[in-house]
Amino acid sequence: MKKRGFEIVSRYDKQQIQLPQRQTQFAAGYDLQAAEDFLVPSIWRSGALPTPAALKPVLVPTGIKVFLPSDEVLLLVSRSSGPLKRGLVIPNSVGVIDADYYNNPNNEGEIFVQMLNFFSQDYWIHKGERICQGIFTKYLITTDDVQNTIKRNGGFGSSGK
Structure with missing residues (x-):
């Protein structure tokens, strides 16, 4: 059985996506790449103080x-650059990908x-x-954890709904 690793989701052609890799011999993190061109708008777009939107x-x-095994998690953290x-940050500082996110019915675990x-520019x-x-x-x-039997049935942000 597979222990841990990455796979390409079915909506992408395998030649389009590169699996994450560590960039140096002692790197702790695997670099994840964008699957497509994507605009990240500046929070300062209007020139005034950012609005909640x-x-x-x-x-x-x-x-x-x-x-990954059920007792592991993949943490998503910002690259130092x-x-x-x-000017790009992960707003919650660390993203958490649980083992049961894999192949969930909502988005295949992508x-x-x-x-x-x-930054001031998009x-x-x-x-x-x-x-x-x-x-x-x-x-x-x-040590007194109560084993939860609820199965994940959704994708991004689905637990707790």
């Missing part, structure tokens, strides 16, 4: 999904990366541009 993140598609060079653009992410890092890690539960 301007602070709504966009969801950038990656075209990939992840499979994202905020500094492009990973979307939430992004905000804090930013076009180009297909294949590295947009965040994915870091695999184990997590712990309490």
Whole structure:
């Protein structure tokens, strides 16, 4: 059985998408790329202070999904160059991809990366541009944890609905 890794979701051709890779020998994170060109509007678009509507993140598609053991999670974190060079941040600081997100019926488990653009100009992410890092890690539960039997039946942001 597969332990952990990435796959391309069915709505993309396998030649269109590159699976995440670590960029150096000791890199902790796998760089995820944008699956298509995507506009991330500036929160300063109007020139005035950002409105609540301007602070709504966009969801950038990656075209990939992840499979991992039930006691692990994939953390999505900003690349160090994202905020500094492009003004792009993950608004919740860390995205969490649980094991049961894989192949969910709503979106096949495709990973979307939430992004905000804090620079004064809109930013076009180009297909294949590295947009965040994915870091695999184990997590712990309490000794008196009550095992939840509810199955995930949706995609992005579906738990707790």
